[in-house]
Each structure stands twice: as structure tokens, then as C-alpha cells.
Amino acid sequence: xxxxxxxxxxxxxxxxxxxxxxxxxxxxxxxxxxxxxxxxxxxxxxxxxxxxxxxxxxxxxxxxxxxxxxxxxxxxxxxxxxxxxxxxxxxxxxxxxxxxxxxxxxxxxxxxxxxxxxxxxxxxxxxxxxxxxxxxxxxxxxxxxxxxxxxxxxxxxxxxxxxxxxxxxxxxxxxxxxxxxxxxxxxxxxxxxxxxxxxxxxxxxxxxxxxxxxxxxxxxxxxxxxxxxxxxxxxxxxxxxxxxxxxxxxxxxxxxxxxxxxxxxxxxxxxxxxxxxxxxxxxxxxxxxxxxxxxxxxxxxxxxxxxxxxxxxxxx
Numbered sequence: 077x078x079x080x081x082x083x084x085x086x087x088x089x090x091x092x093x094x095x096x097x098x099x100x101x102x103x104x105x106x107x108x109x110x111x112x113x114x115x116x117x118x119x120x121x122x123x124x125x126x127x128x129x130x131x132x133x134x135x136x137x138x139x140x141x142x143x144x145x146x147x148x149x150x151x152x153x154x155x156x157x158x159x160x161x162x163x164x165x166x167x168x169x170x171x172x173x174x175x176x177x178x179x180x181x182x183x184x185x186x187x188x189x190x191x192x193x194x195x196x197x198x199x200x201x202x203x204x205x206x207x208x209x210x211x212x213x214x215x216x217x218x219x220x221x222x223x224x225x226x227x228x229x230x231x232x233x234x235x236x237x238x239x240x241x242x243x244x245x246x247x248x249x250x251x252x253x254x255x256x257x258x259x260x261x262x263x264x265x266x267x268x269x270x271x272x273x274x275x276x277x278x279x280x281x282x283x284x285x286x287x288x289x290x291x292x293x294x295x296x297x298x299x300x301x302x303x304x305x306x307x308x309x310x311x312x313x314x315x316x317x318x319x320x321x322x323x324x325x326x327x328x329x330x331x332x333x334x335x336x337x338x339x340x341x342x343x344x345x346x347x348x349x350x351x352x353x354x355x356x357x358x359x360x361x362x363x364x365x366x367x368x369x370x371x372x373x374x375x376x377x378x379x380x381x382x383x384x385x386x387x388x389x390x391x392x
Contacts, residue, residue, distance in 0.1 A: 078123075078133050081110045085138060089246035089253065101252055105259030106294070111138050112264060113296040113312075119148050122311050136241075137234035140257050141206050144234065145227035146213065157305060160272050160281045162360040170353075171274065177354035185353070192349040194342060197269050202261035266338060267295045270350050273333060274357045280331035287337045288316065299338075302330045 088104030115134040117123070124130045134144060150167040159165035163173050170192070177185070190196040191204050216224045242253060275281045285292075285299035292299050296312035300319045303326060304310070310318060319326055327334055335341050 077110075078114060081107050081114065085111070086241075088256065089242060089248040091247070093246070093248040093252065097252065100248060101256045101259060104248065104253065104256035105263065108138050108257055108260030109263045109294055112260070113294065113298065115144065115147060116298065117296060117312055119151070120309060120311070135234055136237040137231055138238055138257075139260070140235065140238070140254075142209060143227040143231040145230055146209075146224070149223060149227070155305070155308060157282075158278045158362040159360065160278055161274050161355065162362070163355060165360075165362075166272075168268075168272075171351070171355040172353050174354040174358050188353045189349070192351070192353050193347050194266070194269050194345040195347055197265045198262045201265045202258050205265075206261075263291075263294065266291065266341070267298060270335075270341065270345065271301050274351055274355060274360075275331070275333075276357060276361055277331065278362070279329050280333060282330055283333050283335065284319065284326060284330065285335045285338060285341065286319075287335075289337070291338050292316075302326050302333075 084103055085107035088100045088107060092100035092103055111134060118127075118130045118134050121127065122130065123133075131144070137143070154160075154166055154168045156165070161169050161171055163169045163171050163176075172180075172188070180188075187200070187204065191201055213224050213228070217228065242248060242250070246253075248256070271283055272281045273283070282302040282305050283299075284302050287299055297315040298304055298312070300315040303315050303319050306326075306329070307318065335344075
């Protein structure tokens with residue numbers, strides 16, 4: 077998978093650009109999205125027992141804007157399932173504290189409402205999410221957060237590898253590569269759009285999309301998201317069989333938060349928001365039974381491919 081994906085990335089930035097620029101952008105974007113999915117697997121301990129060796133496979137910053145270490149740290153926090161969707165304690169939350177929402181300028185509210193439809197998430201979501209992520213990290217770095225500063229320090233050589241390839245071997249110009257990264261990020265937004273919902277029970281906040289099509293492969297079966305959250309150490313190729321073996325169990329656990337396919341997701345939410353931007357069940361309840369699996373079956377937490385366009389605002 078790594079070899080094929082990097083081969084596609086290399087072809088898209090070289091020979092394809094020379095002859096078919098539009099196809100090159102699409103192919104490179106697909107590779108960027110697939111590498112992000114593979115980075116998720118790396119943080120979960122795959123494909124090698126050596127984490128250092130596995131992380132070397134995803135060291136080049138092909139996605140440009142989010143340091144690998146920041147992916148890792150934010151998703152480790154995200155895997156505290158009791159806090160899922162909390163705009164303060166879940167760094168991947170797409171929700172906003174209602175009090176913060178009420179203070180936002182109308183233009184910002186309009187942008188976030190548009191971003192809360194699937195069409196908006198795909199079209200403007202990569203820009204909205206990246207701007208919020210970069211602004212948040214800049215604020216944390218200026219406040220002296222050394223972990224954030226370390227992540228960005230490591231991003232320098234990771235970016236240098238990509239820039240070096242593009243300027244010495246690649247034929248694709250910078251604007252073409254930026255377009256490819258935007259396209260790849262937009263693809264990932266389809267998956268992350270409804271991975272989690274507002275619900276009183278933490279165990280019912282995580283989705284199942286039963287698709288086994290091309291998007292499922294691109295997302296490395298992370299559409300079986302409740303299975304992933306309950307068994308985060310399981311490799312991607314186990315998830316469909318795990319779901320099929322205990323389908324009723326997983327649907328009971330997440331209270332039937334299920335879509336049959338991504339076609340259904342698109343049909344239902346292309347222009348219709350799944351939830352409002354201000355959290356509808358604020359404050360988020362963090363008690364109860366977030367999971368029902370023994371710790372030894374669940375394994376460690378992990379990382380997602382991209383940071384959602386959540387609002388990180390200090391409490392007052």
C-alpha cells in the first residue's frame with residue numbers, strides 16, 4: 077500500500093503533469109489523502125513493530141499544513157471517548173460552545189453554517205479547518221507550548237523533502253501541488269463530516285458507514301468508525317470482518333447511528349446540516365459507559381488524518 081501510494085504521488089507530480097495536468101492534480105490529491113489514512117495506521121502501530129520505522133514511512137509532509145506530531149497529539153486526546161464532541165476537550169470537534177457562538181460575528185457564523193453542510197465541508201472546509209488549525213497552533217506556540225513548537229520544528233525537514241522533490245525531480249508547479257493537497261483534504265472531509273454526533277451517551281456518538289466501495293479503501297475502512305474507536309489497535313483490514321461478525325452489537329452500542337453508504341450521506345447532507353454548529357447538548361455529558369470492551373482488547377489510541385474545523389476558545 078505504501079509503495080503503490082508513493083508511486084502514484086511520484087507519477088502525479090512528474091510524468092502525469094507533463095501530459096495531463098488535470099489528471100495529475102487528481103492523482104496526487106488521491107495519494108495525499110491515502111497517505112493521510114496510512115499515517116493513521118502508523119500511529120496505531122502498523123505496519124511494523126518498530127514505531128520509528130513505521131513513522132519514517134510517513135515522515136515527508138505531503139499534506140503540507142499539519143505536522144505529524146500534531147496529528148498524533150490531538151488524536152490521542154480525541155480518543156478519550158467520554159469527551160467526544162466537546163469543543164474544549166475534543167480537538168476534533170466540529171461543535172462550538174453556544175456562548176462562544178453567540179459572540180461570533182455574523183460573517184463567521186455564516187461561514188461556519190456553510191461549512192456544516194457536506195457541500196460546504198468539501199468546498200471550503202479545507203481552508204476553514206487549516207486556518208483555524210494554524211491560528212490555534214500559533215497561539216499555543218506564542219504562549220510557550222514546547223510540544224507544539226517541537227512539532228513545527230520537525231515539520232521543517234519533513235517539508236524540505238517534499239519541496240526538494242517538487243523543485244528537483246517533479247514537474248508540478250507549487251500552485252498545482254496546492255490544488256492537489258486541497259483536493260485530497262476535501263476527500264478526507266467526506267469521511268470526517270459525520271464521524272461523531274452530539275448524543276447524551278458517549279457510546280452513541282460514533283458512526284458506522286457500511287460502505288465497502290472506493291471511499292472505504294481510501295479511508296482504510298475508518299468508515300466503520302465505532303469499531304475503530306472500540307478497537308483502535310486493530311489494523312484497517314480487520315475492521316469490516318469485525319463489524320460483520322458483531323453487527324447487531326455495534327449498532328446497539330452506537331444506537332443505530334448508521335448509514336448504508338456514502339451515497340446516502342451525500343443524499344441526506346449535501347445541503348442539509350447534520351447538526352447545528354453550537355453544541356445542542358451543552359455541556360457535554362462525560363459520564364456513563366463510553367465503551368464496553370476490556371482495555372486489553374481495545375489497545376492504544378491513535379491519530380486521525382486531519383483536524384476538523386473545531387473552534388478552540390479559552391473558557392471564561
